[in-house]
Amino acid sequence: MTDRPGPPPDHRKPDLAKGVFPKRIFHGRRKGHRLRSRRQALLETYLPKIGITLPAPGTGFDPKTVFSKGPPEVWLEIGFGGGEHLVHQARAHPNTGFIGCEPYVNGVASLVRAIDDQGITNIRIYPDDVRDLFDHLATASIARVYLLFPDPWPKTRHHKRRLVNAANLDSLARLMEDGAEFWFATDHGGYCRWTLAHLLRHPEFDWLAESPRDWRRPSGAPATRYETKSAKAGRGSTYLRFRRRPRGASAGPQSDMLPHGLTGPDKG
Ligand SMILES: C[S@@+](CC[C@H](N)C(=O)[O-])C[C@H]1O[C@@H](n2cnc3c(N)ncnc32)[C@H](O)[C@@H]1O
Numbered sequence: 001m002t003d004r005p006g007p008p009p010d011h012r013k014p015d016l017a018k019g020v021f022p023k024r025i026f027h028g029r030r031k032g033h034r035l036r037s038r039r040q041a042l043l044e045t046y047l048p049k050i051g052i053t054l055p056a057p058g059t060g061f062d063p064k065t066v067f068s069k070g071p072p073e074v075w076l077e078i079g080f081g082g083g084e085h086l087v088h089q090a091r092a093h094p095n096t097g098f099i100g101c102e103p104y105v106n107g108v109a110s111l112v113r114a115i116d117d118q119g120i121t122n123i124r125i126y127p128d129d130v131r132d133l134f135d136h137l138a139t140a141s142i143a144r145v146y147l148l149f150p151d152p153w154p155k156t157r158h159h160k161r162r163l164v165n166a167a168n169l170d171s172l173a174r175l176m177e178d179g180a181e182f183w184f185a186t187d188h189g190g191y192c193r194w195t196l197a198h199l200l201r202h203p204e205f206d207w208l209a210e211s212p213r214d215w216r217r218p219s220g221a222p223a224t225r226y227e228t229k230s231a232k233a234g235r236g237s238t239y240l241r242f243r244r245r246p247r248g249a250s251a252g253p254q255s256d257m258l259p260h261g262l263t264g265p266d267k268g
Pocket of ligand 1 (some may be wrong): 026027028029078079080081082101102103106107117129130131148149150151224225226227
């Protein structure tokens with residue numbers, strides 16, 4: 001007889017079709033300082049109107065349906081922080097629907113306040129872990145994805161927490177439309193190399209860089225709050241843009257574009 005515990009009775013392999021979802025741990029802050037009363041009130045009264053509630057396990061939804069006018073395209077920002085970039089883009093592209101995803105409640109409160117103050121109608125918020133949203137978004141339903149300055153998790157033992165990993169890229173490849181762009185930015189050299197290596201190995205993405213200018217923030221895109229702080233501290237930032245290949249296109253991964261010594265990182 002052994003005293004080693006077996007798996008818990010409800011331990012099952014994730015199978016999205018059967019509604020068995022991966023058990024996820026969110027590594028990050030959910031709450032900061034106490035919210036001022038107006039922000040708290042807006043979270044209670046306004047967020048329910050513009051927040052996304054996920055459907056039942058195993059069910060998908062078309063993100064266009066969460067907007068009253070059914071926009072021609074929906075763009076997604078993952079980890080919007082205080083929402084400044086998202087607000088800028090939503091104002092610049094009033095006919096596009098935007099979904100912002102952020103588990104940090106103080107950031108969500110800042111965005112809700114900006115939406116209310118500025119009368120913005122084309123933003124919806126998922127105030128939680130984007131990986132849960134991935135499970136439900138319909139295939140080929142998102143026309144652009146921003147992942148700007150995600151937590152770099154610099155220690156090797158924490159690399160598996162990075163949002164850029166094989167599983168999340170597979171999710172993005174599924175939910176992005178053919179030709180949709182994925183924008184990534186970081187001030188961390190290691191995370192930049194990691195992301196390039198992951199995307200170049202992935203069969204569904206092409207890197208769009210053609211000249212050194214393409215590593216910089218594209219014109220018309222504002223610096224995010226994190227980027228501004230990082231620049232003040234003397235750090236430079238890199239932008240990477242990728243395109244989701246048309247479904248059925250037969251080209252292989254771009255691994256031959258990997259810079260010397262970057263043979264592909266982890267299995268994460
Ligand atoms: C370094 S901050 C950058 C915020 C903002 N993009 C900027 O540039 O100012 C990274 C953000 O990603 C969010 N984040 C981390 N894990 C996430 C997840 N699983 N889903 C959605 N957002 C996440 C964090 O809460 C945090 O606000």
